[in-house]
Amino acid sequence: MALYQTYRPKDFRSVFGQAFVREVLQNALLQNRTVGAYLFHGSRWTGKTTVARILAKGVNCLALTTDGNPCGVCQNCLDADNGKLLDIIEIDAASNTGVDNIRDMIERAQFQPTQAPYKVYIIDEVHMLSKWAFNALLKTLEEPPKHVKFILATTEIQKIPDTIISRSQRYDFKRIKNEDIIERLHFIAHREKIEVEESALELIARLAKGGLRDAITLFEQYSAGGVLKRKYIEENLELIGEDFLLAFVKALIEKDTDQTLAHLISLRDKSLDVRLFLEQLLFFLRDRMKDSLKKIEFSSYAQLFEIFEGIYGRLKFTPDPFLLLETSVFRCIATSELSCLHTTLTPTPPQKEREAKKDGKSSSLPPRHASLGTEPVKEGIVSPSSPWTEPGLSGNSFDFSRFIEHIRTIPKRSFVWLGLRVSTYSEEGHTIVIHPDNDFNLSKLDSADVRLFLQETLDSLFGIGYTIDIRKWRASKSTGKSSQSLADDAMDIF
Ligand SMILES: [Zn+2]
Numbered sequence: 001m002a003l004y005q006t007y008r009p010k011d012f013r014s015v016f017g018q019a020f021v022r023e024v025l026q027n028a029l030l031q032n033r034t035v036g037a038y039l040f041h042g043s044r045w046t047g048k049t050t051v052a053r054i055l056a057k058g059v060n061c062l063a064l065t066t067d068g069n070p071c072g073v074c075q076n077c078l079d080a081d082n083g084k085l086l087d088i089i090e091i092d093a094a095s096n097t098g099v100d101n102i103r104d105m106i107e108r109a110q111f112q113p114t115q116a117p118y119k120v121y122i123i124d125e126v127h128m129l130s131k132w133a134f135n136a137l138l139k140t141l142e143e144p145p146k147h148v149k150f151i152l153a154t155t156e157i158q159k160i161p162d163t164i165i166s167r168s169q170r171y172d173f174k175r176i177k178n179e180d181i182i183e184r185l186h187f188i189a190h191r192e193k194i195e196v197e198e199s200a201l202e203l204i205a206r207l208a209k210g211g212l213r214d215a216i217t218l219f220e221q222y223s224a225g226g227v228l229k230r231k232y233i234e235e236n237l238e239l240i241g242e243d244f245l246l247a248f249v250k251a252l253i254e255k256d257t258d259q260t261l262a263h264l265i266s267l268r269d270k271s272l273d274v275r276l277f278l279e280q281l282l283f284f285l286r287d288r289m290k291d292s293l294k295k296i297e298f299s300s301y302a303q304l305f306e307i308f309e310g311i312y313g314r315l316k317f318t319p320d321p322f323l324l325l326e327t328s329v330f331r332c333i334a335t336s337e338l339s340c341l342h343t344t345l346t347p348t349p350p351q352k353e354r355e356a357k358k359d360g361k362s363s364s365l366p367p368r369h370a371s372l373g374t375e376p377v378k379e380g381i382v383s384p385s386s387p388w389t390e391p392g393l394s395g396n397s398f399d400f401s402r403f404i405e406h407i408r409t410i411p412k413r414s415f416v417w418l419g420l421r422v423s424t425y426s427e428e429g430h431t432i433v434i435h436p437d438n439d440f441n442l443s444k445l446d447s448a449d450v451r452l453f454l455q456e457t458l459d460s461l462f463g464i465g466y467t468i469d470i471r472k473w474r475a476s477k478s479t480g481k482s483s484q485s486l487a488d489d490a491m492d493i494f
Contacts, residue, residue: 004216007188009050010081011069016184016212017176018047024171025051026068029058035169036144039126039160040153042173045211048153051173052122056080056088059149060116076116087113087120093133094125102129106136109148119148126152127159134161141167175210178202184212185219194223200230206283207233207276240280249285253300255333264326274321278312307332310465317451317468324452331459398432398462400425406461416453419445432458433469446470 009015012022028034038055040048054070062074070077079085091102106121113119123129129137141150141164152168154160182201189196200222208215222232234241244263251259267277285305292298311328318324408417419441426433434454436442444450454468 002217003188003192003220004213007184007216009047009054010072012051012054013067013069015047015051015054017180018051018173021051021171021173025055025058028068029055029064030066030068034059034149036148037141037150037168038152039157039165039168039170040151040173041157041170042155043175043210044155045208045213046173046175047212048173049122049124052151052153053080053088055151056120056122056149059118059120060085060087079115085116087116087118088122089120090122090124092124093128102133103136106133106140109140110145113147117147120151121148122151122153124153125155127154127156134164138163138167176212177210178205181205181208181210181212181215185215188216188219189223189228192223194226194228196223196228197230200228200233203230203233207280209279240277242284245281245284248281249288249301249304252304252329252332257333260329260333264329267325268322274325275312275315278308278315278325281308282312306465310459310467313467314455317448317455319448319452327456398427398458398466403458403461407457410457413453415444416450428469430465431467431469433471435471439472442470442472 012026015022034055038052040052042048057070057077057080058064058068060076060080061070062076063071065071070080072078072081076085080088089105091105093102102123109119109121111119123137137150138161140148144150150168152160152164157165182198182205185201185204186196188194201219204215204218204222207218218233219228222228244266247259248263250256251263267274282305285301285308288301289298289305292301307328311324314324315321404417404420407413407420410417419436420434422441423434423436423445425435434445436445445454451468451470454470458466458468
């Protein structure tokens with residue numbers, strides 16, 4: 001059994017952090033005042049599902065303890081712990097593709113529980129429910145049968161229809177503090193008799209970003225031999241170690257094409273998670289910025305930070321994160337103006353640089369990405385006349401008609417142009433939101449492929465830093481709150 005399962009809390013006493021949530025729920029159980037629907041919101045691995053299971057056990061426990069905890073020894077508690085209590089139904093809305101199954105399950109809530117006092121539905125990643133399933137859920141929540149409890153968990157509250165939120169009791173789960181994660185890891189290390197280095201635990205806590213389960217998983221992965229050293233983690237994840245990050249950044253600033261390419265190949269060959277790499281790179285750049293506040297190289301680090309932060313923000317829209325990183329790095333070398341460090345570090349041979357620009361960026365690309373890699377940097381998107389610049393810095397602010405006009409000239413993209421021509425747009429900070437005029441155009445424009453294409457075009461014309469979004473226009477909902485199309489659809493029918 002994995003460590004995180006071994007140390008998964010079975011009652012509120014051993015839940016880590018979330019003191020407020022625990023206290024309120026324990027009191028509700030004690031006073032028999034639990035409600036029909038709970039909504040747990042918080043980032044991943046902050047304990048939402050764990051608390052949901054304990055609560056589900058609590059409402060069905062036959063001998064609740066005096067502090068509001070499930071007893072852990074009655075038949076219902078035992079069955080629940082072994083996953084045998086049929087009246088506790090767990091649904092992962094993110095992985096279950098049988099949309100109708102979920103709806104049927106929710107509709108079956110009308111029937112009496114088989115063994116326990118309550119039928120408890122734990123719906124994880126509830127924002128992924130289809131509008132039909134939301135509809136079924138809402139119908140049940142409007143007239144909740146007495147024997148049913150819903151515990152909805154989500155990482156993305158903005159995608160939950162207001163109608164659902166207003167019928168639930170909402171709890172916000174906080175990210176677990178690094179110190180608390182470290183303390184917990186110390187506890188586990190002590191129990192498991194693992195020798196640990198403090199700095200290794202700090203690195204793990206930072207990598208896990210407030211998620212205890214991620215932290216325990218990393219801990220387990222790197223302490224298999226009974227000893228945990230920071231060096232082990234850095235060796236395995238050497239590509240997010242300081243040395244590699246420094247070399248990577250240096251190559252970019254010096255516009256050293258060969259070196260940069262070599263770094264990209266190592267990243268790809270080790271199948272490093274692009275998100276993890278970018279996160280560590282951003283931390284690294286932030287530290288460099290702090291150290292060079294009054295120095296000439298500050299602005300280079302700051303520019304790189306903005307560039308990679310932009311890429312990070314777009315990860316969720318791309319089917320291939322590595323491809324996004326790769327092409328962005330190529331464009332960075334080809335057109336950015338990271339000149340400040342240029343003079344203070346080793347001078348770049350101008351000849352080499354010119355050649356790299358001239359003969360394209362794909363000469364020694366690895367095979368898997370050879371064809372794909374060149375795609376987004378083809379002529380017409382990035383051309384010498386449209387240098388890649390930072391928004392704001394160059395006064396290159398967004399211009400919708402220029403954007404559309406440019407797309408009109410790109411071959412095989414006329415359907416995008418036609419869709420855009422009859423769309424409106426709005427700016428929300430650095431997000432350009434395109435509002436297609438009808439559902440047909442919405443479906444044409446709102447695909448991963450078109451999003452990526454629009455994003456690339458946006459970058460090439462107006463500099464990295466803008467993010468594209470595509471949403472149906474809803475005049476009545478102009479609160480500026482970011483709502484996604486799923487939630488929109490769901491709300492349209494209510
Ligand atoms: Zn019990």
